[in-house]
Amino acid sequence: MARLADVARAAGVSVATASRALSRPDLVASATRLRVLEAVQQLGFRVNPAARALTSGKTGLLAVCVPTLANPFFAPIIAGAQQTAEAADRHLTVVVTEGSARREGEVLGRLASQVDGFVIVAPQGSDTALLEFGTSTPAVIAERVVPGLASVVIDTPTGLRELVGVLRADSHRRVAYLSGPGGSWMDRLRRAALRESLGEDGELTVIGPLPPTFRAGAEAVSEILDRRVSAVVAYNSLLALGVVFQLHLAGVRTPEQISVASADDLAALGLGAPEISALHFDPAHLGAAAVRVLIQLIIGHEPASSHTRIPAHLQLRSTTGRPPAGGSG
Amino acid sequence: MARLADVARAAGVSVATASRALSRPDLVASATRLRVLEAVQQLGFRVNPAARALTSGKTGLLAVCVPTLANPFFAPIIAGAQQTAEAADRHLTVVVTEGSARREGEVLGRLASQVDGFVIVAPQGSDTALLEFGTSTPAVIAERVVPGLASVVIDTPTGLRELVGVLRADSHRRVAYLSGPGGSWMDRLRRAALRESLGEDGELTVIGPLPPTFRAGAEAVSEILDRRVSAVVAYNSLLALGVVFQLHLAGVRTPEQISVASADDLAALGLGAPEISALHFDPAHLGAAAVRVLIQLIIGHEPASSHTRIPAHLQLRSTTGRPPAGGSG
DNA sequence: TTGTAGGCGTTATCAC
DNA sequence: GTGATAACGCCTACAA
Numbered sequence: 001m002a003r004l005a006d007v008a009r010a011a012g013v014s015v016a017t018a019s020r021a022l023s024r025p026d027l028v029a030s031a032t033r034l035r036v037l038e039a040v041q042q043l044g045f046r047v048n049p050a051a052r053a054l055t056s057g058k059t060g061l062l063a064v065c066v067p068t069l070a071n072p073f074f075a076p077i078i079a080g081a082q083q084t085a086e087a088a089d090r091h092l093t094v095v096v097t098e099g100s101a102r103r104e105g106e107v108l109g110r111l112a113s114q115v116d117g118f119v120i121v122a123p124q125g126s127d128t129a130l131l132e133f134g135t136s137t138p139a140v141i142a143e144r145v146v147p148g149l150a151s152v153v154i155d156t157p158t159g160l161r162e163l164v165g166v167l168r169a170d171s172h173r174r175v176a177y178l179s180g181p182g183g184s185w186m187d188r189l190r191r192a193a194l195r196e197s198l199g200e201d202g203e204l205t206v207i208g209p210l211p212p213t214f215r216a217g218a219e220a221v222s223e224i225l226d227r228r229v230s231a232v233v234a235y236n237s238l239l240a241l242g243v244v245f246q247l248h249l250a251g252v253r254t255p256e257q258i259s260v261a262s263a264d265d266l267a268a269l270g271l272g273a274p275e276i277s278a279l280h281f282d283p284a285h286l287g288a289a290a291v292r293v294l295i296q297l298i299i300g301h302e303p304a305s306s307h308t309r310i311p312a313h314l315q316l317r318s319t320t321g322r323p324p325a326g327g328s329g
Numbered sequence: 330m331a332r333l334a335d336v337a338r339a340a341g342v343s344v345a346t347a348s349r350a351l352s353r354p355d356l357v358a359s360a361t362r363l364r365v366l367e368a369v370q371q372l373g374f375r376v377n378p379a380a381r382a383l384t385s386g387k388t389g390l391l392a393v394c395v396p397t398l399a400n401p402f403f404a405p406i407i408a409g410a411q412q413t414a415e416a417a418d419r420h421l422t423v424v425v426t427e428g429s430a431r432r433e434g435e436v437l438g439r440l441a442s443q444v445d446g447f448v449i450v451a452p453q454g455s456d457t458a459l460l461e462f463g464t465s466t467p468a469v470i471a472e473r474v475v476p477g478l479a480s481v482v483i484d485t486p487t488g489l490r491e492l493v494g495v496l497r498a499d500s501h502r503r504v505a506y507l508s509g510p511g512g513s514w515m516d517r518l519r520r521a522a523l524r525e526s527l528g529e530d531g532e533l534t535v536i537g538p539l540p541p542t543f544r545a546g547a548e549a550v551s552e553i554l555d556r557r558v559s560a561v562v563a564y565n566s567l568l569a570l571g572v573v574f575q576l577h578l579a580g581v582r583t584p585e586q587i588s589v590a591s592a593d594d595l596a597a598l599g600l601g602a603p604e605i606s607a608l609h610f611d612p613a614h615l616g617a618a619a620v621r622v623l624i625q626l627i628i629g630h631e632p633a634s635s636h637t638r639i640p641a642h643l644q645l646r647s648t649t650g651r652p653p654a655g656g657s658g
Numbered sequence: 659t660t661g662t663a664g665g666c667g668t669t670a671t672c673a674c
Numbered sequence: 675g676t677g678a679t680a681a682c683g684c685c686t687a688c689a690a
Binding site: 342343344345346349356357358361380382383384385386 | 675676677678679681682683684
Binding site: 003004005015016019020023047048050051052053054055056 | 682685
């Protein structure tokens with residue numbers, strides 16, 4: 001592999017000049033720069049990341065830290081992050097914490113000196129732990145807000161308020177929320193949004209925390225029916241699909257007897273076939289946005305906004321509608 | 330951060346000895362080694378990967394290359410690979426090719442000098458392209474076999490033969506296979522296994538290629554019914570679930586009127602609620618095994634077997650059984 | 659604007 | 675078994 005020295009020789013300049021021509025072109029006469037660039041082309045030169053890392057301290061490696069890959073919400077985040085990192089000529093390494101705050105802490109500590117920065121998705125640790133970590137290492141938080149740190153979230157709460165508005169207009173009053181995997185910051189935010197927008201005379205029943213699976217949704221149906229709600233909002237579309245499926249089996253019709261909606265829309269799973277009403281957004285955008293912010297942080301440009309919201313759009317489909325007259329609504 | 334020089338000083342040895350004590354302990358007197366290790370502990374020393382990479386040429390980075398992350402089959406592969414890589418003290422970077430052979434080639438080329446080796450999952454490129462690449466760079470192929478390269482596959486074909494055996498014993502004769510995303514090597518192998526094991530008087534109808542989604546499964550039902558098969562085998566459980574769901578809606582009972590099975594069992598999605606018969610395996614094992622083989626390759630130990638098969642176990646559940654008497658079976 | 663020189667932290671090659 | 679010493683490829687004062 002061609003080294004910078006080869007390029008320099010070919011261009012008839014010193015190594016230092018060749019280096020500058022690549023990393024700080026403004027410091028080099030344009031004619032010189034041109035010769036260097038040409039030589040680079042010619043020789044197919046590419047910097048040796050290790051050598052660069054040794055002097056500059058920048059490895060060109062970004063880490064994205066997710067609680068799990070079993071929840072299909074997280075995979076597209078990684079895809080989006082990877083694409084953006086690649087476009088910025090950086091590598092992305094993925095680490096899975098299995099939802100353990102302890103492991104999260106270990107992983108972050110172990111990697112801190114090996115990567116240029118972190119995207120931490122749905123972190124498990126405490127605010128203070130994250131804050132301490134994030135002030136010593138470039139990091140952006142996704143799907144959570146930690147005061148003082150850069151963060152990127154999908155604005156499901158606003159979407160949920162809109163959804164509740166529609167449900168209320170259809171005179172639903174008793175709503176169940178099938179909550180996602182336990183202890184998630186975002187999940188709390190969603191519950192709060194639902195509760196608040198249901199208003200004084202609305203009633204929110206929280207079922208869960210539940211694993212974000214089809215099976216869990218199906219199994220929740222008996223409780224849903226017990227609770228005599230007229231509408232169900234599920235943490236994700238696998239849960240929602242499980243609910244719809246089991247309701248069908250139980251002979252309960254949607255939306256005539258009960259409305260079902262999902263707080264996310266896992267489009268990639270093609271789960272929309274029964275046309276479940278849902279909040280629509282692309283998790284890949286989350287990953288992409290987080291990496292963009294992270295890179296700004298790393299190169300020292302304070303990002304324009306350290307708190308990015310990605311909108312979620314309400315998609316009303318065929319599983320929501322007016323509740324049965326004289327029902328609970 | 331403590332450098333090796335600090336460790337050496339603390340242990341009262343030369344840098345060279347300290348280095349050896351860590352990377353080739355057998356070359357160092359055990360007393361010395363002990364002192365060095367102690368100093369390492371004391372100072373919290375950790376090698377600088379960049380410096381090591383500069384001299385050794387090994388970056389400690391492994392790449393895993395997948396066609397997509399939208400297909401939920403691939404996410405757990407990455408999780409398994411990551412865990413194994415981490416245990417071997419290496420990083421894992423993920424790249425997504427979006428199913429494009431061109432992009433796959435570009436990505437591999439671009440990364441070849443930056444990583445120690447590749448796990449290429451369900452590669453898109455030709456055998457010859459892969460062979461050429463794989464002989465110049467440590468690489469293991471997953472979910473495909475390329476003669477001359479190390480590979481790891483899940484043995485669904487054997488599992489499918491077993492499944493067909495059961496179906497035949499139940500006197501099914503006309504079987505449909507819902508094929509997965511187009512052009513996959515593994516998919517061809519599955520079709521061949523089904524066709525062969527159905528025997529002379531069996532009939533295999535291939536529907537697809539289909540996206541591996543719930544929706545696609547649901548939409549395939551009309552064609553399934555048209556073809557008058559008594560059993561359906563789907564590429565994955567999302568497809569199978571879509572089929573089961575839509576069959577229910579159409580008033581067709583499983584397994585009384587039609588049997589449904591899936592060639593994989595995406596347990597993480599909790600898709601088993603309607604108890605779909607399926608081949609069970611853990612994709613994470615695939616990723617883990619591939620990384621293990623890759624590391625052997627990298628450190629020069631020819632792996633014990635360059636062709637690893639991961640067994641798939643037939644799980645008969647409630648969607649398979651005898652076809653209607655006098656039916657197509 | 660360009661060149662010279664030193665160093666980044668580790669490993670490898672020699673001698674001893 | 676151990677210790678000097680020279681790379682590895684690049685960056686960056688500093689000097690010119």
